Amino acid sequence: MNACSNAHFHQCFYCGCIATELDYAPPKKYAKEYQLSEDDGDFYAVPSCFECVTLLSGCQAAYVTLRRDKLKALLAKKYQQALHVYNVWQEDELALLDDNLAGSIAAGLKLGKESLERVDFIGFSYEVGGDVHHVLPAAKIQINIDQYTFSSTKAALEYANKTYRIPKATLIDLLEIYQDDYNQAIYRFGQMQLEKEHDKTLKKRCTEFAKLHKQNVKFVIRTVEHFLKEDEEMSIETALCKLQQRI
Structure with missing residues (x-):
């Protein structure tokens, strides 16, 4: 897989971080099984970061989008606590806390924001063997409370x-x-x-x-x-x- 835009060169397809590795869809150890059984699969080498490759090491999915969706769930679970801090706390509340707790919450807010951006990253348009593939944007979150709609x-x-x-x-x-x-x-x-x-x-x-x-x-x-x-x-x-x- 090669990114179609310069903006996405050397970027992890799954989370948007710097790509230093390759993930494979399907994984190399299952590739022959898919070929012999004539099962469908992408058979792509996917630019990825080390953490995403590690998290997906046990995933057998043969399609890039399925592996991406699995990765989102794994990231959300791994950084559940940081995401919780990000959703619950506001930066203006830090001034009310003692220095140690404020420092801890501030770190959680930063990590939670970064984790949410990685979870929300949908990938990018890419080219394989001359064919261009576009990634559809994810449906925006809509939360209805009373007569209001919230997007986060x-x-x-x-x-x-x-x-x-x-x-x-x-x-x-x-x-x-x-x-x-x-x-x-x-x-x-x-x-x-x-x-x-x-x-x-x-x-x-x-x-x-x-x-x-x-x-x-x-x-x-x-x-x-x-x-x-x-x-x-x-x-x-x-x-x-x-x-x-x-x-």
């Missing part, structure tokens, strides 16, 4: 954090559970906050009730929770009144 995870997390006061790390955990559905994740966070407030109010009122009526706090909480479970429409105050009638 970082921007979407920032909006949700400021609008709904959701810690970014918590939202990332929720997105993993709800398969990157931001609206569902935001709704669940709201439910969690209501549940937390309910538990706080329940503990406070049951403690006050127990002290006033000289009852064991754990007994009061357990009984009130039982009443609330029996009747989901019942309020904490109604449950306490019901308990008072029984003691």
